[in-house]
Amino acid sequence: MKTIYLITTGGTIEKVYSEYTGAVANVTSKIDRYLKLLRLPDTDLNVVQVMNKDSLEMTTDDRVLLLGMVRAILKENAPIVITHGTDTMVESGLYLERALRDLKVPIVLTGAMTPLGFEGSDGLQNLTESLFAVRVLPPGIYIVIHGQHFPIDHVQKNKQLSRFVWTEGPTA
Amino acid sequence: MKTIYLITTGGTIEKVYSEYTGAVANVTSKIDRYLKLLRLPDTDLNVVQVMNKDSLEMTTDDRVLLLGMVRAILKENAPIVITHGTDTMVESGLYLERALRDLKVPIVLTGAMTPLGFEGSDGLQNLTESLFAVRVLPPGIYIVIHGQHFPIDHVQKNKQLSRFVWTEGPTA
Amino acid sequence: MKTIYLITTGGTIEKVYSEYTGAVANVTSKIDRYLKLLRLPDTDLNVVQVMNKDSLEMTTDDRVLLLGMVRAILKENAPIVITHGTDTMVESGLYLERALRDLKVPIVLTGAMTPLGFEGSDGLQNLTESLFAVRVLPPGIYIVIHGQHFPIDHVQKNKQLSRFVWTEGPTA
Amino acid sequence: MKTIYLITTGGTIEKVYSEYTGAVANVTSKIDRYLKLLRLPDTDLNVVQVMNKDSLEMTTDDRVLLLGMVRAILKENAPIVITHGTDTMVESGLYLERALRDLKVPIVLTGAMTPLGFEGSDGLQNLTESLFAVRVLPPGIYIVIHGQHFPIDHVQKNKQLSRFVWTEGPTA
Numbered sequence: 001m002k003t004i005y006l007i008t009t010g011g012t013i014e015k016v017y018s019e020y021t022g023a024v025a026n027v028t029s030k031i032d033r034y035l036k037l038l039r040l041p042d043t044d045l046n047v048v049q050v051m052n053k054d055s056l057e058m059t060t061d062d063r064v065l066l067l068g069m070v071r072a073i074l075k076e077n078a079p080i081v082i083t084h085g086t087d088t089m090v091e092s093g094l095y096l097e098r099a100l101r102d103l104k105v106p107i108v109l110t111g112a113m114t115p116l117g118f119e120g121s122d123g124l125q126n127l128t129e130s131l132f133a134v135r136v137l138p139p140g141i142y143i144v145i146h147g148q149h150f151p152i153d154h155v156q157k158n159k160q161l162s163r164f165v166w167t168e169g170p171t172a
Numbered sequence: 173m174k175t176i177y178l179i180t181t182g183g184t185i186e187k188v189y190s191e192y193t194g195a196v197a198n199v200t201s202k203i204d205r206y207l208k209l210l211r212l213p214d215t216d217l218n219v220v221q222v223m224n225k226d227s228l229e230m231t232t233d234d235r236v237l238l239l240g241m242v243r244a245i246l247k248e249n250a251p252i253v254i255t256h257g258t259d260t261m262v263e264s265g266l267y268l269e270r271a272l273r274d275l276k277v278p279i280v281l282t283g284a285m286t287p288l289g290f291e292g293s294d295g296l297q298n299l300t301e302s303l304f305a306v307r308v309l310p311p312g313i314y315i316v317i318h319g320q321h322f323p324i325d326h327v328q329k330n331k332q333l334s335r336f337v338w339t340e341g342p343t344a
Numbered sequence: 345m346k347t348i349y350l351i352t353t354g355g356t357i358e359k360v361y362s363e364y365t366g367a368v369a370n371v372t373s374k375i376d377r378y379l380k381l382l383r384l385p386d387t388d389l390n391v392v393q394v395m396n397k398d399s400l401e402m403t404t405d406d407r408v409l410l411l412g413m414v415r416a417i418l419k420e421n422a423p424i425v426i427t428h429g430t431d432t433m434v435e436s437g438l439y440l441e442r443a444l445r446d447l448k449v450p451i452v453l454t455g456a457m458t459p460l461g462f463e464g465s466d467g468l469q470n471l472t473e474s475l476f477a478v479r480v481l482p483p484g485i486y487i488v489i490h491g492q493h494f495p496i497d498h499v500q501k502n503k504q505l506s507r508f509v510w511t512e513g514p515t516a
Numbered sequence: 517m518k519t520i521y522l523i524t525t526g527g528t529i530e531k532v533y534s535e536y537t538g539a540v541a542n543v544t545s546k547i548d549r550y551l552k553l554l555r556l557p558d559t560d561l562n563v564v565q566v567m568n569k570d571s572l573e574m575t576t577d578d579r580v581l582l583l584g585m586v587r588a589i590l591k592e593n594a595p596i597v598i599t600h601g602t603d604t605m606v607e608s609g610l611y612l613e614r615a616l617r618d619l620k621v622p623i624v625l626t627g628a629m630t631p632l633g634f635e636g637s638d639g640l641q642n643l644t645e646s647l648f649a650v651r652v653l654p655p656g657i658y659i660v661i662h663g664q665h666f667p668i669d670h671v672q673k674n675k676q677l678s679r680f681v682w683t684e685g686p687t688a
Contacts, residue, residue: 012194015194017196017286017287017290017291017292019285019286019334020331020332020334022184022187022196023195023196024189024194024195024196037641038641038663039638039641039662039663039679040662040663041662041663041664041677041679042662042663042664043663113191113555114189114191115189116291117290117291117292118189118289118290118291119189119288119289119290120289122555125553125554125555125644128641128644128645128648129644129645129648131663132644132645132648132649132660132663132665133648133652135663135664135665136649136652136653136665137652144648146555146556146557146558147554147555147556147557147558147559147647147648147651148557148558148651149648149651149652159192160192161557162191162192163555163557209469210469210491211457211466211469211490211491211507212490212491213490213491213492213505213507214490214491214492215491285383294383297381297382297383297472300469300472300473300476301472301473301476303491304472304473304476304477304488304491304493305476305480307491307492307493308477308480308481308493309480316476318383318384318385318386319382319383319384319385319386319387319475319476319479320385320386320479321476321479321480333385335383335385356538359538361540361630361631361634361635363629363630363678364675364676364678366528366531366540367539367540368533368538368539368540457535458533458535459533460635461634461635461636462533462633462634462635463533463632463633463634464633503536504536506535506536
């Protein structure tokens with residue numbers, strides 16, 4: 001059995017539609033319902049929710065909290081998937097990279113352009129890819145999404161295209 | 173073959189999620205994609221889009237337009253389903269009732285609390301019920317939703333409960 | 345609240361795919377998982393499983409059992425939906441009709457051409473229509489499927505077309 | 517853009533339910549409909565159907581045909597995903613391994629325990645993982661399924677568990 005940690009922070013991937021307000025927002029964690037759709041017989045998957053926020057509202061304190069959780073898990077030498085809003089995913093990834101030295105496992109950030117369970121959602125695809133990626137990628141910090149994996153210092157979001165793209169160097 | 177008209181006006185049932193804004197709104201008609209999921213071998217279904225609006229933004233002019241379309245279709249003696257936002261569905265239904273005399277077919281208003289294609293949506297259920305209801309209900313104007321049918325002058329939306337409920341008399 | 349009984353007997357609507365045999369069969373009841381997808385706030389729905397069989401394997405004893413359950417429920421004057429394999433649905437319906445006199449509620453038989461939860465399934469549509477139909481149809485025995493309702497003595501299955509069609513008189 | 521070839525051979529992943537026979541079988545290719553659910557903006561995906569068979573019915577001639585197609589594609593140095601029935605997936609993989617020398621790209625075989633589009637299907641998960649795997653695995657022949665990747669000479673199907681498991685050496 002391979003132990004993998006999944007840290008959830010919110011973001012579009014976990015947003016829900018409110019019938020009362022007619023808006024989508026990070027209200028309750030829902031990733032467990034979708035993870036149940038995946039077959040991972042050889043995986044010991046541990047889900048840890050550290051917050052449930054739109055990533056545009058993430059503060060330095062939130063990133064300190066995320067880093068603390070990552071550090072705690074790294075003591076087990078287990079790879080980590082972090083679900084995160086796409087708008088500041090690169091920023092959080094670079095924050096982690098600056099703080100962490102000599103990684104022995106991969107850390108993958110992922111998320112979605114459309115919430116899990118909404119028509120056309122890319123959420124389950126990105127989760128599937130990320131859970132696979134942390135079993136095969138070398139140590140380092142990556143964004144995995146839409147069939148691609150990017151080292152965290154060579155990636156940025158293209159909002160118009162609803163995807164991530166390669167860059168020459170760090171973008172946050 | 174039974175001829176049925178489906179008039180679409182927008183409302184939550186047809187809202188889509190925008191990856192750019194992160195909001196749900198009435199942008200493009202999407203009901204056709206969902207009607208294709210239903211088997212209606214004995215039905216000649218004609219879909220007519222008259223507008224695509226949140227029902228809170230519907231004006232008197234919009235209701236005049238809707239009434240004009242209904243009048244035109246009634247000349248064919250075909251029953252009509254109208255998809256509509258739930259917030260002013262009763263208001264539009266009562267407006268039609270005041271304008272139309274001696275109906276020979278049922279007119280059913282329906283909609284959804286959560287957009288078609290979003291997890292937990294009631295949209296396809298309500299469409300299914302409404303398309304069945306116009307084949308069996310007596311002439312009159314109704315709201316059909318969540319397994320229930322209400323004469324238009326005995327119904328109101330309960331926003332807290334996300335459903336419609338019976339009333340003693342007209343509520344708009 | 346409207347009390348409705350749903351009697352399940354098996355049939356294609358409840359068939360499941362076996363990964364071991366690669367075949368579909370009536371093994372475990374699964375209708376509850378799909379009923380949860382419907383919003384029926386004003387319905388007190390009671391599900392009763394009497395058997396779980398391919399309707400081609402139904403015996404006279406099975407129909408006696410079904411009739412007994414129907415008789416018991418009719419004492420409550422509650423309408424009844426019966427899910428049933430399509431191949432002998434007409435036969436069971438006519439059997440019930442011959443045995444039951446002076447019905448005061450509608451009894452609706454329904455089923456599916458493709459099992460619930462398989463791509464392109466008509467199962468949830470037919471369930472939705474049937475649960476609505478028993479609230480509006482006059483007393484009698486019907487098949488409700490694909491947007492249509494047929495009195496039990498004017499209907500037969502057309503296997504080539506995967507649907508039911510009108511007939512002049514009883515067909516079993 | 518990354519060029520990837522997807523060779524389809526049939527198997528459970530592509531089986532469809534027949535309303536006429538009540539059985540599931542390899543009749544028409546359906547993988548395109550499911551690939552459309554994936555976002556692969558950086559992938560130039562080429563789908564090639566070489567046959568559509570239950571893998572228990574695959575003959576030596578069929579494997580010769582598959583090998584020929586693989587050889588042709590390898591001239592482009594593009595990685596290959598092969599969808600295949602699970603029962604003889606290992607056999608076909610070992611057949612390819614014996615015939616091919618000095619691979620410069622990964623070849624991934626995958627499939628499903630339950631057909632694409634049936635409730636609980638693992639098909640889309642396995643496709644997603646395989647399309648990701650061929651972008652990151654070193655040259656070689658693998659089975660990728662349920663979050664795992666197996667070198668072809670260390671894997672066998674466990675039919676009782678509906679999964680693949682590691683072995684000491686080749687099993688076919």
